[in-house]
Amino acid sequence: MAKLYQTLFLIISVSYFFSPELIAASPAGASQKAVNFIQSSCKTTTYPAVCFRSLSAYANAIQTSPERLAETALAVTLSRVQSTKLFVSRLTRFKTLKKREVKAIKDCVEEINDTIERLTKSVQEMKLCGSAKNQEQFAFHMSNAQTWTSAALTDENTCSDGFSGRFMDGRIKNSIRARIVNMGQETSNALSLINAYGCACASKSYRTKSTFGIKIELIFSRIFLDGETFGGSLSDDFIPKSKSSQLFRSVETDLLSPASTSLDSPSISI
Template sequence: MDCVKMLKNKGYGKVEEENQSHYVENQHKHYSKFLIATLSTVALFFLTLLFVLALVRHEPADSATESIRVACNVTRYPNSCFTSLTSFLSNTTTTKAMDPQAILSLSLRVSIHELSNLASSSSLSVDCRELVDDAVSRLNDSLSKVEAAPKGLTEAEMADARTWVSAALTDQQTCLDGLEEIGSSNASEVKTKIERCGEYTSNTLAILANFKILA
């Protein structure tokens, strides 16, 4: 009986040693997998961080163009807005991102430029010329107000600018209505020019109306 017990004890001890060996081996495997997974996660995190930092530090060459595109999306005529502003911008050396106030100033300049060219047209009637001159004057008032506030426009200044731009748009529409009533031979050509100017002024008004959203 004692021999049997001894054999059993020896067998049991051997099994226990094998179990412990398997346990230690499994623990090493689990630890290795955990370590590899942790290191992979950390490495991926740092690679992602480096990638994000690279994107933040890299300023695209056409950032001014993208700023204009975003602003023009709030207008009724986004295509004419984008084309006119980027074309006018090409005369400058600006490539950095533009804030809404700078884009508003640019839009006002485009409208003033186009209307001033229209005012010098010999095919424009006397009444229309007076209306266009008045529109240019109101837009210049708005531009002066915008550019005199480098730290941002107050609510009162925004309201004044909207009033003047809206009045300039009304002047152009009144001129357009008068041309349609007269029906002169030059009416079609002048009408096309006024409609284009009207789009530019409408775009300016839309940027003003959505100024807080864009800021």
């Protein structure tokens, strides 16, 4: 019953935030100036193709604002990490797994939980950046956001290291590593854009009215309605058990598909 209430609450929340005035448009419907801004900004990141693919869908919300670009990148990253956690957690249901494989998966989930915690703290610091009363406060919260995002990237690398041996089933290992790689790409790009926003503020005293609280809910809502993931709106133990669920891609189907581990071509895209 509690989970039913959680689901109903999520649907109500999504309905509230999902409005034509607020939701980001696809690149085709966005202004060319906004798209060009995102593309040029993404060129400064480590994985520019991943960056543009993930963020161009929110061009109308981002426009040419370094703040909104950094905030959106962080929100998309956090949602991607939540999605990865759900996927990896479900793998422990396979009865053919060896104890060592199960342990590696559970250890990875713990690392992802740490990543979620650190990215959440980064989100909180970015909110405080938007409400900072002076440059000193802004610099303090910006430094914290950079530190937490960098720490999240370290957790992701640790998780990936756990699947470097030969003991793990090849299909499972490739599927998990592809997602961890993509998760790391998104986090790395978010960190680059957060750094760029901090530099823009320091050099030009660039500030805009923060709408981060609305924006992160919008992005989670957008991804939820697209059927990719619930984002961070539900409790950690909420995992659909029905194989017919349209909200999650089938784990079995995914494992049968070749998983890409290309550093600039993730297997999951928003």
